[in-house]
Amino acid sequence: MISLFRHGPSITMRLAALVVLSILLMTLDHRQQHLQDVRAALSLFVYPIQYVFNIPVSAGRWFSENVMTRQELLEENASLSAQRLLLEVRLQKLDVLKIENMRLRQLLDSSIKVNEKVLIAELLAVDLEPFSRQVTLNKGRRQGVYVGQPLLDAYGIMGQTVRVGPLTSKAMLITDPSHALPVQVNRNNLRAIAVGSGSPELIELQHLPNNADIVMGDLLLTSGLGGRFPRDYPVAIVTQVVRDPGEPFAKVSAHPLAHLEDSREVLLVWPTTVQAVEDEGDCVDDECALGQEEGAQ
Amino acid sequence: MKQPQLHGRWVIVLSFIVALSLTIVPMPDWAAPLRPEWVVVVLIFWCLAVPQRVSVGTAWFCGLLLDVLRGAVLGQHALTLSLVAYVTIKLHRRIRVYPRWQQSLAVLALVLLHQLPLFWVNGMMGVSGQDWSYWLPALSSALLWPIVYPLLRDLQQRFRVV
Numbered sequence: 001m002i003s004l005f006r007h008g009p010s011i012t013m014r015l016a017a018l019v020v021l022s023i024l025l026m027t028l029d030h031r032q033q034h035l036q037d038v039r040a041a042l043s044l045f046v047y048p049i050q051y052v053f054n055i056p057v058s059a060g061r062w063f064s065e066n067v068m069t070r071q072e073l074l075e076e077n078a079s080l081s082a083q084r085l086l087l088e089v090r091l092q093k094l095d096v097l098k099i100e101n102m103r104l105r106q107l108l109d110s111s112i113k114v115n116e117k118v119l120i121a122e123l124l125a126v127d128l129e130p131f132s133r134q135v136t137l138n139k140g141r142r143q144g145v146y147v148g149q150p151l152l153d154a155y156g157i158m159g160q161t162v163r164v165g166p167l168t169s170k171a172m173l174i175t176d177p178s179h180a181l182p183v184q185v186n187r188n189n190l191r192a193i194a195v196g197s198g199s200p201e202l203i204e205l206q207h208l209p210n211n212a213d214i215v216m217g218d219l220l221l222t223s224g225l226g227g228r229f230p231r232d233y234p235v236a237i238v239t240q241v242v243r244d245p246g247e248p249f250a251k252v253s254a255h256p257l258a259h260l261e262d263s264r265e266v267l268l269v270w271p272t273t274v275q276a277v278e279d280e281g282d283c284v285d286d287e288c289a290l291g292q293e294e295g296a297q
Numbered sequence: 298m299k300q301p302q303l304h305g306r307w308v309i310v311l312s313f314i315v316a317l318s319l320t321i322v323p324m325p326d327w328a329a330p331l332r333p334e335w336v337v338v339v340l341i342f343w344c345l346a347v348p349q350r351v352s353v354g355t356a357w358f359c360g361l362l363l364d365v366l367r368g369a370v371l372g373q374h375a376l377t378l379s380l381v382a383y384v385t386i387k388l389h390r391r392i393r394v395y396p397r398w399q400q401s402l403a404v405l406a407l408v409l410l411h412q413l414p415l416f417w418v419n420g421m422m423g424v425s426g427q428d429w430s431y432w433l434p435a436l437s438s439a440l441l442w443p444i445v446y447p448l449l450r451d452l453q454q455r456f457r458v459v
Contacts, residue, residue, distance in 0.1 A: 011353060015383045018357045025372030030422060035371055042365040049318050134368050163368065170368050178423065
């Protein structure tokens with residue numbers, strides 16, 4: 001039944017109220033973090049949609065895995081066991097080095113925790129805003145993910161989580177223009193900040209003076225300063241250094257090592273504190289990390 | 298009298314769910330900038346067809362879901378979608394009687410009305426790197442209107458959404 005005379009406030013009034021409400025929401029969401037719960041609740045609504053669109057992708061993978069020929073499987077098996085052998089040999093050396101490193105650090109009277117807790121997450125196949133580089137993961141608060149958690153793949157640092165829902169979370173990649181990452185050059189421990197450029201294969205080092213000792217091919221590692229990322233994970237390779245005497249800073253670009261555009265499995269890391277034992281020695285990792293994250297903000 | 302109203306509701310809800318899904322379905326790289334603003338197109342249709350049922354409130358809620366889906370600042374799309382709904386409803390008597398191509402032009406203008414505040418808000422939030430391809434969805438939405446309109450019209454008549 002359509003009534004000729006509408007009840008309630010007029011449409012203009014309703015629009016005005018909604019506009020005010022939206023602006024309020026935007027301000028709150030941008031300036032403070034109070035709306036995380038609202039966002040998490042709403043993300044439960046849209047989770048089925050994201051899930052449904054992941055089905056064809058995962059079905060395709062399942063299918064291609066199942067129709068492999070025996071020959072292909074045998075070849076893959078052979079190459080994998082060869083690779084495993086190689087890795088195991090390297091691991092033996094690593095074990096020795098790790099123990100030696102621990103011993104040396106004990107001599108120096110500081111202890112470092114080497115083993116970080118990790119969780120494997122998968123990217124849900126969804127496209128997001130075209131100009132910010134973010135991805136959606138299939139792990140959320142249920143699995144202990146928190147805001148600001150480092151994200152790696154097999155080759156290097158990928159980014160960090162920025163929003164956590166109950167079942168999914170959003171992560172910002174290091175190439176996002178609003179992402180900055182403290183790094184250091186592996187060769188000489190020169191510290192710098194790596195800022196995303198918005199293009200998928202490029203990050204930039206900012207505010208390095210023209211005479212800074214950095215050359216093409218330098219490996220950049222996380223420095224662990226800032227307390228959010230664990231130390232000494234590979235980040236990028238320097239691809240270009242432009243020193244213009246007229247400019248105050250050198251223009252340094254680097255190519256991220258992580259396969260940002262084509263990784264499907266990623267690692268979420270719970271970094272352990274790299275400080276000496278005396279501070280927060282006995283608190284649970286998650287709480288430590290949360291404390292740091294609040295401190296950082 | 299109650300039956301058709303309840304019956305119609307799920308058609309509207311379903312069309313919005315499909316529109317939201319199409320917004321995030323993966324597309325090849327070359328086509329991604331051309332992705333039409335599905336939610337806006339569907340919203341415009343329902344505002345033209347049943348303005349007494351789909352109004353700024355519905356638009357606002359859809360916008361909120363779109364915000365979450367796209368990882369944008371909460372309220373951004375909610376604001377622009379309710380604006381689009383408002384203008385459409387104010388002009389629905391005129392737009393309804395336009396020929397189809399002229400309706401497409403109206404859709405172009407309405408999608409631009411949706412994108413312009415988004416552009417401003419993004420600018421204020423410091424999201425940079427937007428070039429001319431940002432405005433392509435308006436064009437693709439307008440081009441798609443002559444196809445989407447009969448489809449939704451068909452649905453509306455079959456399930457008697459009034």
